[in-house]
Amino acid sequence: MPEIPLVPLHWHLPAHPKSVRRARHAVTESLPPALRPNLGDDLGLLTSELVTNxxxxxxxxxxxxxxxxxxxxxxxxxWLAVSDPGMGKPALAHPGAEAESGRGLLLVDHIATAWTVRPRPTRGTSVVAGLAYRGGG
Incomplete structure (x- = not known):
């Protein structure tokens, strides 16, 4: 008999800056306790950047x-997918040293094992990013 996979965890949050903290907390607390020391910080940062964007x-x-x-x-x-109703396609930017923003996807690109942008079937865009792990999950 095949191993039955875990059901993905799923959240809907208002598109408001207060949701960034809620999203980060929900996602990191959902990790198995054994993986939190190794993945918690990176997954929290990925969540914050993707939800903010x-x-x-x-x-x-x-x-x-x-x-x-x-x-x-x-x-x-x-794997973390963050979706919004927008139709734009997020892309890496290379802001100058004086820029105060625009580095979110650079952080995602640096931290994630892999990431991509996908259009949603009906409306919107999803950014999907993955972090590799060993055991405990």
Whole structure:
């Protein structure tokens, strides 16, 4: 009989800056305790950057805009998908030394084992990033 995979964890949060902290906490606390020392900080940073980008660039400012997070484990990775209603395609930027923002995806690119941008089937965009892990999960 095949091993039954875990059901992905799923959250909907308002597209509001206060949701960044809630998202980071929800995702890191969902990790198995044995993996938190190794993955917690990186997964928390990925969550913060992706949710912040989704709020700033993917939401159109309506009160009913939601950011969706999905977390699952597969193939030796923890995968995080952060989705927003926007139609833009996030891309790496290389801001100058004086720039005060624009480095979020550079951090994601540096921390994640792999990441990509996918259009949603109906409306919006998802950024999916994975972190490799060994055992404990």
């Amino acid at each position: 989704a709020i700033r660039h993917g939401a159109d400012g309506r009160d009913d805009d939601l950011i969706e997070l999905v977390l699952w484990s597969a193939d030796g990775h923890y």
